[in-house]
Amino acid sequence: MEPIFSNFISATGxxxxxxxxxILLLGVVxxxxxxxxxxxxxxxxxxxxxxLTYKMSIGDGILFLLAxxxxxxxxxxxxxxxxxxxxxxxxxxxxxxxxxxxxxxxPRKAMMISLTSGVFGGIFSTIAFILFAPFLAWVGLRFGPxxxxxxxxxxxxxxxxxxxxxxxxxxxxxxxxxxxATVGEAHFSxxxxxxxxxxxxxxxxxxxxxxxxxxxxxxxxxLVDQTKEIQEPVDLKKGxxxxxxxxxxxxxxxxxxxxxxxxxxxxxxxxxTGTAIGSFIAYNEEKRWSSRSxxxxxxxxxxxxAPETSNNAVVAGAMVPTLTLGIPGSSAAAxxxxxxxxxxxxxxxxxxxxxxxxxxxxxxxxLMANVLLYGVGFAGLNIFSHVAKVPERILGPFVIVLVLTxxxxxxxxxxxxxxxxxLGVLGYFMEKVGITTVPLVLAFIMAPIMEYNLFQxxxxxxxxxxxxxxxxxxxxxxxxALLSAGYGIFREKKSxxxxxxxxx
Amino acid sequence: xxxxxxxxxxxxxxxxxxxxxxWNTFYFSAPIKPEAPGxxxxxxxxxxxxxxxxISLLAGLLVQERKKEVVSEGLLIHYGKIFIAAGMMISYLVxxxxxxxxxxxxxxxxxxxxxxxxxxxxxxxxxAASSAFLYxxxxxxxxxxxxxxxxx
Numbered sequence: 205m206e207p208i209f210s211n212f213i214s215a216t217g218x219x220x221x222x223x224x225x226x227i228l229l230l231g232v233v234x235x236x237x238x239x240x241x242x243x244x245x246x247x248x249x250x251x252x253x254x255x256l257t258y259k260m261s262i263g264d265g266i267l268f269l270l271a272x273x274x275x276x277x278x279x280x281x282x283x284x285x286x287x288x289x290x291x292x293x294x295x296x297x298x299x300x301x302x303x304x305x306x307x308x309x310x311p312r313k314a315m316m317i318s319l320t321s322g323v324f325g326g327i328f329s330t331i332a333f334i335l336f337a338p339f340l341a342w343v344g345l346r347f348g349p350x351x352x353x354x355x356x357x358x359x360x361x362x363x364x365x366x367x368x369x370x371x372x373x374x375x376x377x378x379x380x381x382x383x384x385a386t387v388g389e390a391h392f393s394x395x396x397x398x399x400x401x402x403x404x405x406x407x408x409x410x411x412x413x414x415x416x417x418x419x420x421x422x423x424x425x426x427l428v429d430q431t432k433e434i435q436e437p438v439d440l441k442k443g444x445x446x447x448x449x450x451x452x453x454x455x456x457x458x459x460x461x462x463x464x465x466x467x468x469x470x471x472x473x474x475x476x477t478g479t480a481i482g483s484f485i486a487y488n489e490e491k492r493w494s495s496r497s498x499x500x501x502x503x504x505x506x507x508x509x510a511p512e513t514s515n516n517a518v519v520a521g522a523m524v525p526t527l528t529l530g531i532p533g534s535s536a537a538a539x540x541x542x543x544x545x546x547x548x549x550x551x552x553x554x555x556x557x558x559x560x561x562x563x564x565x566x567x568x569x570x571l572m573a574n575v576l577l578y579g580v581g582f583a584g585l586n587i588f589s590h591v592a593k594v595p596e597r598i599l600g601p602f603v604i605v606l607v608l609t610x611x612x613x614x615x616x617x618x619x620x621x622x623x624x625x626x627l628g629v630l631g632y633f634m635e636k637v638g639i640t641t642v643p644l645v646l647a648f649i650m651a652p653i654m655e656y657n658l659f660q661x662x663x664x665x666x667x668x669x670x671x672x673x674x675x676x677x678x679x680x681x682x683x684x685a686l687l688s689a690g691y692g693i694f695r696e697k698k699s700x701x702x703x704x705x706x707x708x
Numbered sequence: 709x710x711x712x713x714x715x716x717x718x719x720x721x722x723x724x725x726x727x728x729x730x731w732n733t734f735y736f737s738a739p740i741k742p743e744a745p746g747x748x749x750x751x752x753x754x755x756x757x758x759x760x761x762x763i764s765l766l767a768g769l770l771v772q773e774r775k776k777e778v779v780s781e782g783l784l785i786h787y788g789k790i791f792i793a794a795g796m797m798i799s800y801l802v803x804x805x806x807x808x809x810x811x812x813x814x815x816x817x818x819x820x821x822x823x824x825x826x827x828x829x830x831x832x833x834x835x836a837a838s839s840a841f842l843y844x845x846x847x848x849x850x851x852x853x854x855x856x857x858x859x860x
Contacts (some may be wrong), residue, residue: 375757379754380758392732392739394746424793427784427789597824598821601816604820605813606842607837613846658745
């Protein structure tokens with residue numbers, strides 16, 4: 205406990221300087237703004253703002269992205285409450301009770317519940333992260349290259365089983381991502397899939413893949429897809445009597461927030477799940493536990509607090525497998541992991557031994573980002589409600605220019621934005637045919653690490669492939685990967701049967 | 709395009725593309741040690757997995773019940789609009805080094821907004837302001853040298 209405390213104190217000391225606080229503040233404000241804009245989720249917000257981290261130090265860059273991620277999740281709830289249009293996928297659950305409460309004449313109260321519970325969720329899961337992550341890293345340190353390879357397979361398998369329309373398409377996306385990662389110079393000798401093209405010798409830069417698959421498809425969708433006309437947001441000044449969240453009311457919501465935060469933290473730890481799953485599970489569980497379950501959907505406070513606590517709790521939860529095992533807990537966490545790799549830091553169990561200060565800077569930064577989020581969110585209630593008026597259709601060109609310039613700015617290489625554009629068009633079509641790009645990007649990041657570990661293991665075994673099932677731990681982890689694939693098939697079959705029954 | 713046609717297209721593309729890439733792996737360099745896996749080892753594993761997935765996708769079509777499929781609005785692909793949008797983005801990237809960031813971005817944003825907003829003055833003002841804003845962010849805050857013309 206003592207090292208945790210002393211590390212925490214030294215990280216706090218590092219954070220308390222004007223520059224870092226300003227960066228966190230910038231992250232919070234821009235995260236809220238991008239979260240509010242419908243069509244731009246938390247991950248796209250991170251991908252769009254990713255280029256701003258090039259000139260930042262590694263610590264500042266990570267803190268900036270974490271602040272954006274946390275704030276975007278809150279920002280997404282604002283249009284969900286005011287105009288019944290969720291800004292992020294996770295905020296779709298907030299619409300169910302947020303909008304009815306707003307229509308009853310309590311828009312400010314609904315937004316304050318969302319803000320308070322979101323900040324509570326963020327702080328709760330960060331504390332859980334501080335307590336549990338070192339233990340998971342300690343376990344990870346006992347793993348050899350073979351076990352780490354098995355952990356990678358397991359992580360990818362879970363991601364493919366949970367994300368996407370069908371399990372085959374989930375695995376297909378991951379396999380394409382892994383294949384994309386093999387382009388260019390190989391780890392140990394020679395080049396692969398360069399087809400004599402000079403620009404492929406270095407492979408696909410991470411930033412190009414991030415922007416190409418997460419930001420460009422969103423922008424293309426804004427440009428070409430039918431978008432809903434945005435309705436006029438409810439004027440906060442017209443709120444009825446008692447349109448604020450009193451301390452007593454917040455205290456009443458405490459149990460709901462603890463439940464939501466616990467669910468969010470656990471969901472965040474499962475690789476690839478993300479905030480949307482967390483918020484819907486928390487909403488359903490709250491409905492099940494509540495004595496007012498039949499009133500859910502009519503503007504019940506718990507119906508806003510549960511999903512909002514959960515989706516912000518996912519943020520720190522997702523950082524646990526990302527930092528301890530090198531498996532991204534969510535697509536947004538994959539971007540943060542990407543930044544670490546780009547700056548020369550390898551996430552994984554060794555991070556906790558070799559970069560303790562960095563790890564505690566992330567913990568403390570998350571806490572600070574949540575405190576700032578509360579202040580900024582509270583002070584800007586009126587301003588943010590106006591941002592929700594910005595129609596999606598006029599944002600597309602602006603986002604395109606921003607992300608393409610951002611890709612160019614990485615190495616001042618004109619072919620990078622062209623590559624991002626090409627991948628973006630591919631990503632757009634993939635999403636349209638039901639192949640989600642989340643496993644692709646996650647596999648792109650994890651594949652080189654998995655290949656390296658497999659190579660190490662095979663070198664140790666003198667090229668004997670049977671080592672894969674001769675190590676009991678690795679075999680067990682690979683068995684878990686198979687189980688997760690089996691679960692994915694079962695889940696898909698169940699949902700197909702359900703839709704068949706509905707058709708009848 | 710219906711879902712089964714999409715799956716047929718994806719399955720065939722994966723199998724054909726995967727086979728071509730697999731063939732390409734035979735041209736990779738040899739391993740550094742005879743007992744070590746070479747650069748082709750890992751891509752071949754992935755390509756075999758891809759091949760199996762492609763076959764599974766096609767096999768799924770054979771066992772699938774035949775019924776009329778309705779494509780929801782969210783999944784509709786507007787090829788014409790995509791073609792125009794992609795053409796404009798490619799033109800933007802091609803013209804960027806010649807016109808400079810400010811002029812190219814101003815033209816791209818204003819042309820993209822023309823059919824979305826009725827008020828032309830507002831479109832031009834918005835395009836000018838957002839181009840200038842992005843120019844300021846990248847050149848002043850991030851010290852990135854963007855392509856520029858003599859005047860811009």
